Amino acid sequence: MKFTRKASALWEGSGKDGHGKLTTGSKVLENTSYSFHTRFENGEKGTNPEELIGAAHAGCFAMQLSFLLNESDFTATSLDVNAVVTFEDGSIKQVTLNLEGKVPGIEVTQFNEIANKAKEICPISKLLNTEIVLNARLIS
Known part of the structure; x- marks a missing residue:
């Protein structure tokens, strides 16, 4: 495609x-x-490149994770992803993806494995030249 x-x-x-x-x-x-x-x-209403990158990364990662879960015969009830983009000394130093997922029938270890794979192959992850940290939590 x-x-x-x-x-x-x-x-x-x-x-x-x-x-x-x-x-x-x-x-x-x-x-x-x-x-x-x-x-x-943060003094007035408007956006900035870093929050747009965070939104793009969170959205891309959530969609990629959903596809990978489907490939393993799971469907998420919800995937709540919060991306924290850290800017320091003229560079984006890190993106932290905080994930809370509701996925019926999946074990925690399998959820974490699939989430880590999604982090690695998400197109936005591959685009960014920075450290990407994933904090994944499976909730019931």
């Missing part, structure tokens, strides 16, 4: 005092604000 997706950014002004707008091809984000302040200070 091959496809492309598009997104655009418009930036106006200086790095610190300027502001930008992000738009995705699907229009889920349309002229969504981002700025130095939303990225480094």
